[in-house]
Amino acid sequence: MRKVALISPKGSLFxxxxxxxxxxxNSKIMxxxxxxxxxxxxxxxxxxxxxxxxWDIEYIDENYVEIDYTKKYDIVxxxxxxxxxxNAYRIAKKxxxxxxxxxxxxxxxxxxxxxxxxxxxxxxxxEGEVLWPRFLRDYLSGDIKRxxxxxxxxxxxxxxxxxxxxxxLVGYEYPVITLYTTRGCPHDCSFCCASNIYGHKYxxxxxxxxxxxxxxINSLFPDRLILFADDNMLxxxxxxxxxxxxxxxxxxxWIAQTDISIAQDEELLELMVLxxxxxxxIGFESISHRSLRDIEKIYFKLKHQSQYPELIxxxxxxxxGIYGTFIVGLDNDTINVFEFTTDFILQNNLYGVxxxxxxxxxGTQLREKLVNEGRVLNGDWGYYTLWDVVIxxxxxxxxxxxxxxLYMYKRINEDFASKERLVYLREAVKxxxxxxxxxxxxxxxxxxx
Ligand code: SF4
Numbered sequence: 196m197r198k199v200a201l202i203s204p205k206g207s208l209f210x211x212x213x214x215x216x217x218x219x220x221n222s223k224i225m226x227x228x229x230x231x232x233x234x235x236x237x238x239x240x241x242x243x244x245x246x247x248x249x250w251d252i253e254y255i256d257e258n259y260v261e262i263d264y265t266k267k268y269d270i271v272x273x274x275x276x277x278x279x280x281x282n283a284y285r286i287a288k289k290x291x292x293x294x295x296x297x298x299x300x301x302x303x304x305x306x307x308x309x310x311x312x313x314x315x316x317x318x319x320x321x322e323g324e325v326l327w328p329r330f331l332r333d334y335l336s337g338d339i340k341r342x343x344x345x346x347x348x349x350x351x352x353x354x355x356x357x358x359x360x361x362x363x364l365v366g367y368e369y370p371v372i373t374l375y376t377t378r379g380c381p382h383d384c385s386f387c388c389a390s391n392i393y394g395h396k397y398x399x400x401x402x403x404x405x406x407x408x409x410x411x412i413n414s415l416f417p418d419r420l421i422l423f424a425d426d427n428m429l430x431x432x433x434x435x436x437x438x439x440x441x442x443x444x445x446x447x448x449w450i451a452q453t454d455i456s457i458a459q460d461e462e463l464l465e466l467m468v469l470x471x472x473x474x475x476x477i478g479f480e481s482i483s484h485r486s487l488r489d490i491e492k493i494y495f496k497l498k499h500q501s502q503y504p505e506l507i508x509x510x511x512x513x514x515x516g517i518y519g520t521f522i523v524g525l526d527n528d529t530i531n532v533f534e535f536t537t538d539f540i541l542q543n544n545l546y547g548v549x550x551x552x553x554x555x556x557x558g559t560q561l562r563e564k565l566v567n568e569g570r571v572l573n574g575d576w577g578y579y580t581l582w583d584v585v586i587x588x589x590x591x592x593x594x595x596x597x598x599x600x601l602y603m604y605k606r607i608n609e610d611f612a613s614k615e616r617l618v619y620l621r622e623a624v625k626x627x628x629x630x631x632x633x634x635x636x637x638x639x640x641x642x643x644x
């Protein structure tokens with residue numbers, strides 16, 4: 196029987212800046228942030244589903260447990276985002292020194308395959324569902340290649356995807372369990388590599404697959420918060436509404452990443468509440484018109500920007516909290532950005548925030564631009580946390596940007612600790628309860644008719 200270790204290397208949740216770290220680690224406002232970014236490594240449990248049932252597979256998340264290097268494995272497989280890459284290479288070296296076969300996939304290996312190939316034996320460039328079975332075939336026949344790559348990225352039909360091995364996560368106290376229902380994004384924002392690696396087309400699993408996956412998660416982790424990790428889950432409205440209807444009686448609590456246009460569909464909002472939605476994550480990116488125009492290609496967000504406050508209110512009127520993500524220090528941002536973005540966050544009563552700085556991640560157009568302009572100051576991937584300034588900003592200094600970020604979190608934290616906010620959060624729960632009760636009444640009446 197083969198023994199395989201699937202390892203998610205340690206990552207940094209709050210960046211490396213000591214002042215920032217010590218502040219946010221003790222801060223109440225970061226609770227929702229921890230929920231959002233402390234889920235399992237979906238890529239690893241996905242490829243596990245493609246391995247022979249009789250193999251002994253161990254899932255190891257270095258954020259939670261220490262790796263036992265005395266153990267013997269036939270294959271060690273690593274999956275990492277850019278900021279985890281140095282740790283992935285460190286782990287790979289220790290296993291390679293013992294003669295263990297090391298394989299690396301995930302976002303960083305996909306966008307930096309040559310670099311990964313210097314550090315591991317085999318690199319998976321693209322989607323694991325397509326490439327892992329190919330690698331396994333070669334492994335079993337003793338003819339392994341250095342790099343496995345899709346001929347065309349973003350083409351895999353997700354309707355063929357197997358259910359990830361969620362059973363491997365049992366024992367881990369993840370605050371959220373993640374799943375994905377779609378891949379691909381047509382928006383091609385300059386700071387993000389989603390369109391580049393998953394293609395411009397939205398691809399989606401079937402509702403039957405999704406419901407089965409949710410049932411499995413719910414049976415293994417009852418009452419656990421579920422995070423739909425899709426970049427934008429609710430794009431295909433008709434299919435999504437059918438899915439939400441199927442979720443109504445499942446007693447779930449979930450959150451999802453989506454976009455502000457859901458505010459324009461009240462039927463969708465009601466269904467989301469009935470299906471157990473607690474809050475949604477929306478990438479506002481910037482509330483400066485010029486900055487947003489600079490990072491968006493097809494101006495989807497820009498078109499909605501002037502209506503942000505009313506659209507936010509509409510979503511909140513259904514008791515759904517909004518967790519906003521923002522980038523400060525973009526090329527058109529002056530130091531005023533810290534003040535007016537904070538005002539926007541507080542005035543619009545956001546449920547939680549993730550404010551980051553422009554980061555030239557490999558595979559993004561932003562990286563190409565900043566490298567060409569000679570503005571990348573730090574090449575250590577360990578600092579590419581989105582919270583550490585690794586570039587020379589255009590209209591402020593590095594220090595001003597790092598301090599400005601801390602200033603924003605401090606101001607928001609003060610407000611989030613207020614009594615008014617507690618009242619607002621309780622109110623949201625009441626609204627959702629009311630919507631569910633009135634739906635049950637309606638359903639009851641229809642059944643009696
Ligand atoms: S930031 Fe969001 S909308 Fe923009 S390309 Fe990435 S996934 Fe798509």
